Amino acid sequence: MSEIYTLIEHRQGEIRDISFELLNCGRKLAEKTNSNLTALILGHNTEKLVVKIKSQAHRILVIDSEVFKDFNSESYQLALSDLIKKGNPFITLMGHTAFGMDLCPALATQLEIPFTTDCLNIDVVNNKIMVTRQVYDGKLNAKVAVRDNPSYLFTVRAGCFLAEESDLKTEIANIDTSVTEPDYRKFVEYIEAPTGDVDVTKSDVVVGIGRGIKEQENLAMVEEFADSIGGVVACSRPIVDADWLPKDRQVGSSGKTIKPKLYIAIGISGAFQHVSGMKGAETIIAINKDPNAPIFNEADYGIVDDLFKVLPVLKEKVMELK
Amino acid sequence: MDLIVCIKRVPQTAEADVTIDSTGKDIEKDRLSFDMNESDSYALEEAVILKEKFGGTITVISLGYQDTEDTLRIALAKGADNAIRIKAEDFNELDGYKTAQILKSSISDLDYDLIFTGCIATDDAYSQVGVTLAELLNVPHASLVIYIDASEKRAHVHRELEGGLMEHLDISLPALCTIQTGINEPRYASLIAIRRAAKKEIKVISKKEIENENLLLNTQIEELFIPPKTKEVEFLTGSPGESAGKLAEIIKEKGLI
Ligand SMILES: Cc1cc2nc3c(=O)[nH]c(=O)nc-3n(C[C@H](O)[C@H](O)[C@H](O)COP(=O)(O)OP(=O)(O)OC[C@H]3O[C@@H](n4cnc5c(N)ncnc54)[C@H](O)[C@@H]3O)c2cc1C
Numbered sequence: 001m002s003e004i005y006t007l008i009e010h011r012q013g014e015i016r017d018i019s020f021e022l023l024n025c026g027r028k029l030a031e032k033t034n035s036n037l038t039a040l041i042l043g044h045n046t047e048k049l050v051v052k053i054k055s056q057a058h059r060i061l062v063i064d065s066e067v068f069k070d071f072n073s074e075s076y077q078l079a080l081s082d083l084i085k086k087g088n089p090f091i092t093l094m095g096h097t098a099f100g101m102d103l104c105p106a107l108a109t110q111l112e113i114p115f116t117t118d119c120l121n122i123d124v125v126n127n128k129i130m131v132t133r134q135v136y137d138g139k140l141n142a143k144v145a146v147r148d149n150p151s152y153l154f155t156v157r158a159g160c161f162l163a164e165e166s167d168l169k170t171e172i173a174n175i176d177t178s179v180t181e182p183d184y185r186k187f188v189e190y191i192e193a194p195t196g197d198v199d200v201t202k203s204d205v206v207v208g209i210g211r212g213i214k215e216q217e218n219l220a221m222v223e224e225f226a227d228s229i230g231g232v233v234a235c236s237r238p239i240v241d242a243d244w245l246p247k248d249r250q251v252g253s254s255g256k257t258i259k260p261k262l263y264i265a266i267g268i269s270g271a272f273q274h275v276s277g278m279k280g281a282e283t284i285i286a287i288n289k290d291p292n293a294p295i296f297n298e299a300d301y302g303i304v305d306d307l308f309k310v311l312p313v314l315k316e317k318v319m320e321l322k
Numbered sequence: 323m324d325l326i327v328c329i330k331r332v333p334q335t336a337e338a339d340v341t342i343d344s345t346g347k348d349i350e351k352d353r354l355s356f357d358m359n360e361s362d363s364y365a366l367e368e369a370v371i372l373k374e375k376f377g378g379t380i381t382v383i384s385l386g387y388q389d390t391e392d393t394l395r396i397a398l399a400k401g402a403d404n405a406i407r408i409k410a411e412d413f414n415e416l417d418g419y420k421t422a423q424i425l426k427s428s429i430s431d432l433d434y435d436l437i438f439t440g441c442i443a444t445d446d447a448y449s450q451v452g453v454t455l456a457e458l459l460n461v462p463h464a465s466l467v468i469y470i471d472a473s474e475k476r477a478h479v480h481r482e483l484e485g486g487l488m489e490h491l492d493i494s495l496p497a498l499c500t501i502q503t504g505i506n507e508p509r510y511a512s513l514i515a516i517r518r519a520a521k522k523e524i525k526v527i528s529k530k531e532i533e534n535e536n537l538l539l540n541t542q543i544e545e546l547f548i549p550p551k552t553k554e555v556e557f558l559t560g561s562p563g564e565s566a567g568k569l570a571e572i573i574k575e576k577g578l579i
């Protein structure tokens with residue numbers, strides 16, 4: 001029987017959400033291709049991790065070693081290339097995360113197997129593989145045909161598959177390893193982001209500003225508007241990259257995840273890295289001059305217009321209604 | 323310290339109308355403006371900062387059409403010493419793996435301590451080429467780098483993880499880093515530097531000169547399509563006064579003012 005592998009991603013002792021999504025994606029693929037789903041756990045003190053995913057796969061392969069306590073793609077690659085060569089899975093799935101982006105391109109290259117990144121969906125039709133990915137700033141999707149091969153590796157975008165319960169009978173196998181951390185790449189430590197005076201995760205109303213604001217000076221009008229509705233100002237990544245606002249105001253995959261009652265995205269295109277941090281908001285409003293901006297796929301209400309025209313009036317109207 | 327920076331010229335699509343062409347597999351590019359890929363300009367700046375500190379040379383390399391030379395000239399004006407363009411015949415016959423293979427062939431003969439690429443090209447959005455290239459060249463890598471402290475033999479780098487967390491790594495050189503935006507503040511090229519760069523020679527090599535085998539294409543776009551709607555947005559129309567008025571009412575109805 002053929003195999004589907006999924007790598008369980010964990011950090012600082014916790015399984016990351018993407019791992020449960022991958023298990024669901026893996027179960028779907030296993031069903032479709034009549035395969036077994038094997039979850040791979042490389043880590044240290046793995047018992048706690050194994051318990052959390054039990055019944056989510058047909059088999060869990062565990063390599064428990066101090067080397068895998070923290071993520072070092074070079075040591076992971078040494079172990080995983082071995083596992084994949086021996087097990088010869090039809091498909092191996094990993095997350096399109098900081099972890100997957102660092103590991104998978106090298107792993108696939110070493111194994112000489114077809115690979116592509118950031119898949120929204122993976123379809124198998126008559127043993128032919130077709131994946132869906134996003135291109136051109138998320139404005140278009142692409143159906144991508146993958147070269148025929150006995151084995152493939154894909155990274156999957158977070159949020160495309162739901163974490164779901166399952167009740168599979170799970171076999172657990174432990175494997176020894178001789179892998180040590182290579183001298184050419186050593187993990188030193190984690191560094192936590194500094195925290196500032198405003199906690200954007202605590203506010204009911206968040207006004208997000210993006211590159212559409214053009215100049216740092218223009219931020220003042222956004223602050224004024226946020227004040228008028230009792231909200232705080234958050235932002236997309238380019239605003240932090242330009243040093244216009246501190247890192248703790250950034251919303252998205254490499255910033256904060258917020259779930260306010262109201263999120264107003266202004267001059268933000270809606271890249272998935274941004275959306276993943278704010279799609280949990282109860283009501284989402286987007287103001288953008290581009291009617292095809294991906295942010296409108298997430299919004300409940302939208303205004304297609306120049307933010308510099310809308311924002312001052314909106315502030316006035318809000319003040320009137322107060 | 324000898325540095326290599328891989329640069330891609332990409333269409334600027336964030337604010338533009340993006341339309342699918344008649345083949346259904348590509349976009350109409352005539353009316354789009356093109357520029358250096360965003361993270362590549364941070365990669366270039368990081369190389370210039372290291373060159374200012376340690377001396378050495380910067381070579382910029384791009385696989386692209388003729389107009390890619392405009393982008394390479396901007397890189398020369400910003401501080402690169404040498405520029406190489408590998409002639410691309412057809413971008414549709416490339417994927418991340420093949421691109422990395424071609425870049426590798428043109429780099430293997432060069433001396434380098436560090437290679438920089440961007441962490442993602444905004445057109446194909448693979449986040450694949452840099453790390454693949456490192457594996458093909460058999461050098462250590464770190465992706466999504468937002469801080470570098472390099473010495474002659476090793477480098478301390480910070481990788482960006484999710485949620486604002488970072489990871490501190492110690493890697494040996496030569497190595498490859500994929501650079502994340504925000505690591506520095508990319509400079510503008512001065513007018514004098516741009517004029518000077520216009521006269522510099524760009525080495526052009528054809529793909530055939532370096533392609534030693536028939537490279538396989540692992541992935542190929544079959545069809546482009548507009549992403550399906552996941553949520554039905556209600557557009558508020560009218561003049562700014564009207565649409566803003568409707569919006570203010572909605573916010574009030576929801577009890578948020
Ligand atoms: C690994 C990784 C992690 C990332 N993490 C994050 C993250 O955590 N958070 C994040 O935000 N991004 C993140 N990004 C970046 C992300 O991919 C996008 O580049 C970014 O979100 C774009 O920000 P933006 O929407 O402000 O800018 P753009 O994409 O440039 O969009 C600007 C928008 O403003 C609109 N606009 C311009 N002028 C006006 C006007 N006058 N009136 C109205 N609208 C106007 C335009 O139509 C456009 O839609 C990450 C990227 C990577 C590779």
Ligand SMILES: Nc1ncnc2c1ncn2[C@@H]1O[C@H](COP(=O)(O)O)[C@@H](O)[C@H]1O
Pocket residue numbers: 328329330359361362383384385386418421425438439440441442443444446447448449450451452
């Ligand atoms: N055609 C190309 N020429 C030069 N560098 C490239 C090319 N394509 C990709 N790169 C480099 O690889 C990085 C990541 O690209 P990608 O893997 O396609 O997202 C880019 O930021 C560039 O630094």
